[in-house]
Amino acid sequence: MGDELSRESAAALLREMVLIRRFEEKSAELYTVGKIRGFLHLYIGEEAVAVGAMRALTADDNVVATYREHGQALARGMPAGAIMAEMYGKASGCSRGRGGSMHLFDVSRRFYGGHAIVGGGLPVAVGLALADLMQARGAITACFFGDGAVAEGEFHESLNLAALWRLPVLFLCENNLYAMGTALARHQAQPDIARKAEADGVPAAGVDGMDVLGVEAAVRLAAAAVRGGQGPRLLELRTYRFRAHSMYDPDLYRARDEIEQWKTRDPITRFVSLLQERLLLRPAELAAIESSVAAEVTAAVAEAEAGPWEPVEDLLKDVHTVPGPR
Amino acid sequence: MKKMTYREAARGALRDALRSDPRVFLMGEDVGRYGGAFAVSHGLLAEFGPERIRDTPLSENTFVGAGIGAALGGMRPIVEVMTVNFSLLALDQIVNNAATLRHMSGGQLSVPLVVRMATGGGRQLAAQHSHSLENWYAHIPGIKVVTPATPADARGLLLAALRDPDPVFVFEHAFLYPSEGDVDEASGPAEIGRALVRRPGRDLTVVTYGGCLPKALEAADALAVDGVDAEVIDLRTLRPLDTATILASVAKTHRALVVDEGWRTGSFAAEVTARIVEEGFYDLDGPVQRLCSAEVPLPYAKHMEDAALPQAATIAAAARAMLRRDG
Numbered sequence: 001m002g003d004e005l006s007r008e009s010a011a012a013l014l015r016e017m018v019l020i021r022r023f024e025e026k027s028a029e030l031y032t033v034g035k036i037r038g039f040l041h042l043y044i045g046e047e048a049v050a051v052g053a054m055r056a057l058t059a060d061d062n063v064v065a066t067y068r069e070h071g072q073a074l075a076r077g078m079p080a081g082a083i084m085a086e087m088y089g090k091a092s093g094c095s096r097g098r099g100g101s102m103h104l105f106d107v108s109r110r111f112y113g114g115h116a117i118v119g120g121g122l123p124v125a126v127g128l129a130l131a132d133l134m135q136a137r138g139a140i141t142a143c144f145f146g147d148g149a150v151a152e153g154e155f156h157e158s159l160n161l162a163a164l165w166r167l168p169v170l171f172l173c174e175n176n177l178y179a180m181g182t183a184l185a186r187h188q189a190q191p192d193i194a195r196k197a198e199a200d201g202v203p204a205a206g207v208d209g210m211d212v213l214g215v216e217a218a219v220r221l222a223a224a225a226v227r228g229g230q231g232p233r234l235l236e237l238r239t240y241r242f243r244a245h246s247m248y249d250p251d252l253y254r255a256r257d258e259i260e261q262w263k264t265r266d267p268i269t270r271f272v273s274l275l276q277e278r279l280l281l282r283p284a285e286l287a288a289i290e291s292s293v294a295a296e297v298t299a300a301v302a303e304a305e306a307g308p309w310e311p312v313e314d315l316l317k318d319v320h321t322v323p324g325p326r
Numbered sequence: 327m328k329k330m331t332y333r334e335a336a337r338g339a340l341r342d343a344l345r346s347d348p349r350v351f352l353m354g355e356d357v358g359r360y361g362g363a364f365a366v367s368h369g370l371l372a373e374f375g376p377e378r379i380r381d382t383p384l385s386e387n388t389f390v391g392a393g394i395g396a397a398l399g400g401m402r403p404i405v406e407v408m409t410v411n412f413s414l415l416a417l418d419q420i421v422n423n424a425a426t427l428r429h430m431s432g433g434q435l436s437v438p439l440v441v442r443m444a445t446g447g448g449r450q451l452a453a454q455h456s457h458s459l460e461n462w463y464a465h466i467p468g469i470k471v472v473t474p475a476t477p478a479d480a481r482g483l484l485l486a487a488l489r490d491p492d493p494v495f496v497f498e499h500a501f502l503y504p505s506e507g508d509v510d511e512a513s514g515p516a517e518i519g520r521a522l523v524r525r526p527g528r529d530l531t532v533v534t535y536g537g538c539l540p541k542a543l544e545a546a547d548a549l550a551v552d553g554v555d556a557e558v559i560d561l562r563t564l565r566p567l568d569t570a571t572i573l574a575s576v577a578k579t580h581r582a583l584v585v586d587e588g589w590r591t592g593s594f595a596a597e598v599t600a601r602i603v604e605e606g607f608y609d610l611d612g613p614v615q616r617l618c619s620a621e622v623p624l625p626y627a628k629h630m631e632d633a634a635l636p637q638a639a640t641i642a643a644a645a646r647a648m649l650r651r652d653g
Contacts, residue, residue: 062399096432105431112398113431117422123388124423127395127403134351134377134401141395154418157388164383318433319467321491 005213010280013055013212015289017047017268020071022293023080026301027070027087027101031247035304036087038100039116043071045242048267049174050075052215053142053237056223060110062132062141064125066174067102067116068241072144078106080296081303090307097310110139118179119152121145122171126158129167129232140168140226142219148179151187156200159232163201166231170223171202173236174209180245181253197234209239210265213274240265327510333503335477336366336442338511339484340404344374347402350488353380353389354406354442363408364444364503386412390441391419394427394493397439402488407443410459410497424493425468439493442484444500445473446537446587447635453623456631458587460497460536461594464564470494470518471564475539477507479562482516489515499537499587521568523575527557530581530645533572533598535561538585538636545641556645564594572598573606580611581648585636590618612651617644 024044030036043050050071057063065072073083078094086093087101095105095114103114112128115121125143132139149155150173162169173193177184184191197204203225207218215237222233240262244251275281316323330338343350352367358381361368371379382389386407393405407413413420420441427435447456464471472483472494480498487494524539525546534542539560546556557575561568576582582602586595595616602614620634 093432095430095434098432099430103430105434107431107434112435113427115423117418120391120418120422123391123419124395124398126388127392127397128399129395130392131396131399131401134396135399153385154387154391157383157385158391160383161385161388161392165380318429320470321428321436 005280007280010275011285011289013051014268014271014275014281015293016051016075017212017271018289019080019293019296020047020050020074021268022297023074023300024070026297028243028247030301036101038102039067040087040101040247041068041245042241042243043068045262045266046174046176046209046239047071048212048215048271049172049209049237049239052212053172053219055216056219057142058139060137060139062110062112062125062128062139063144064112064121064128064141065114065144066121066146067114068146069104069114069144070101073104073106073111076106076109076111078104078109078111080300084300084304085307088304088307089309090304091310092303092307119145119149119154122149122154122158125169126162126167129162129169130165133167138227140170140223142170142172144172144174146179147173147175147177147184147193149173150193150196151179159197159200159202159234162232166229168226169232170219170226171197171232171234172219173234174239175236176239176241178245178254181249183253193236194234202232202234204234204236206236206238209237210267210270212267212271327508329506330477330509331503332477332480332498332505332507333364333366335480335509336484336498337368337370338509339481340367340370341373343404343485343488344370344378349400349402350404351378351380351401352404352406353382353393355382355384355408357381357406362406364500366503367406386415387419390416391423393439393441394419394423394437397437398427398435402438404440404442404488407441409455409500410443410445411454411457413443420463420469421466425466428492429468436491437493438491440484440487440496441493442496442498445497446499446501447624447631448501448537450626450628450631452626456624458619460564461588461592463495464594468493470566471497472518473497473499473536473562473564475499475502475536475560475562477505477509478513479516481509482513483518483562486515486518490518494518497536501537505540516562519563519566519568521559521561521563521571523557523571524560525556525558527555527579529555529579530583530648531557531559531572531575531579532583532585532641532645533559533561534585535564536587538587541636541638542585542641544638545645548638548642549645552646554645554649567597567601569601569605572602576602576606577609580609582610582614583617583641583645583648584614585617585641587619587636589621590616591621593618612648615644615648617641
């Protein structure tokens with residue numbers, strides 16, 4: 001894959017990762033001044049996973065994500081302004097301000113959330129894939145979840161059902177090594193996620209989640225098998241979050257050394273080095289990406305600031321499709 | 327009109343839905359080869375094949391969640407959960423997804439999902455197969471809860487659930503499956519959210535639903551012998567609740583007895599009572615009364631289970647006591 005990398009697609013991959021990074025840095029800043037409230041889970045460090053994976057999907061595919069989904073939403077092409085407005089709680093947000101950071105939705109891009117119950121998105125992804133199979137739509141469903149979700153019964157139930165019915169689901173386990181504050185080895189007697197998947201009848205492979213090109217290649221390969229009717233696949237994308245679990249988390253459960261060690265594998269600096277080695281990125285181009293991303297983030301904040309609040313009279317709107325008595 | 331059982335009426339509705347809409351399919355535990363734990367889906371596999379009559383593993387949370395996903399993806403799934411007790415394993419998907427996705431997505435999604443399950447006691451199945459927990463579901467905004475008590479409603483409310491753009495939960499009282507009644511096989515959907523006066527009367531209103539309806543009607547017949555004219559209301563839908571029909575009846579009879587197979591504490595009967603008191607207090611000649619199941623896990627032994635559940639005799643006795651006291 002790397003050898004075929006064009007200057008244009010290299011720049012596009014890099015720009016998406018930089019956008020996620022800067023967007024989230026800005027989000028953290030806005031959180032500290034109270035513009036964003038609730039829970040805010042940052043993806044910083046994991047950008048290569050969303051960007052690489054999303055590149056390997058088509059617009060017809062479905063995406064189901066977790067509460068740490070700003071990266072997936074941006075990489076799927078959801079406008080930064082609509083996401084920022086959602087975090088502000090504005091009616092111009094992608095979920096009309098009803099969901100916040102954890103519940104981003106965009107049906108036009110087949111982005112089905114934004115699920116904040118760990119493991120809760122997996123059965124929904126299985127069902128979306130079932131609908132696609134029954135309607136012969138030819139699409140696949142990409143389902144992101146974290147390593148914490150493998151402890152849930154829904155993980156095994158969903159893999160089993162998808163394998164049993166040969167459903168077009170691509171399970172993408174973002175293994176950042178911590179279920180909130182509990183290390184994988186402290187909550188799983190069998191910490192090898194690929195082996196768990198194999199036990200449920202789903203072929204699986206591990207991937208370096210800090211390498212955007214490697215992620216893209218692996219997802220393309222797995223997606224092709226799923227699309228080809230071979231049933232579900234699981235990829236374990238080994239990654240790391242550089243920030244705490246959420247803005248509330250004092251991050252007492254990880255060694256500083258461990259975090260610093262992982263930062264040396266930063267997916268953005270690593271990709272920049274690779275591109276520079278291959279003469280695919282000039283310093284001026286990097287600066288241009290940074291400045292265009294900065295402008296996009298600034299515009300997103302301005303859009304969020306200017307967005308309207310939903311009128312309180314609309315509180316009960318859309319509890320049901322057709323309003324009725326309680 | 328044709329005489330048929332509640333079970334046959336539900337099956338007829340399933341068959342009609344499967345024939346008329348290619349998006350409809352049924353999935354659940356033993357709905358296919360076994361023919362359904364309560365034989366509701368018997369014969370459907372042969373007619374519609376394994377693509378549309380899907381036997382699932384015993385993974386309630388996941389097959390209910392898959393129903394939600396399939397509904398989002400353009401299908402009209404009907405998910406059968408064997409009993410309400412087993413549905414507790416699917417509460418995460420029901421409460422956190424089915425009920426929330428439309429509102430939480432700012433109106434972008436809708437979940438046209440039908441979930442059917444058997445509820446209630448009276449068959450000596452003890453404390454893990456007999457409870458009436460529909461009240462828990464009725465607590466949740468974003469879903470609708472229907473409780474057909476007659477064969478005609480087993481058909482009509484199921485068809486209505488399928489036509490609804492939002493998740494609808496159908497509670498079929500297991501004791502009712504063999505009960506018989508007249509059903510118009512060409513009839514369409516009933517109206518969700520509409521209670522019915524099953525027996526008009528002047529002296530008191532008995533509000534009930536589901537498996538307690540036949541008992542309430544039997545009680546009303548017994549009361550009539552004593553010269554007491556009871557009106558019996560079948561709620562049919564717990565959410566949204568048809569408060570107007572209840573209040574109109576209470577305005578006429580001035581007395582209300584609410585009969586509910588759930589436990590009394592935090593019961594659906596409590597909700598009905600509260601609405602009568604909030605909106606119809608000055609129509610009342612005496613306190614609203616509730617008759618619910620005894621507050622125990624349902625026992626196996628028949629005499630003990632009978633004593634735990636509302637019965638025609640206890641309903642009639644409660645009504646007589648109200649009339650004695652009030653008047």
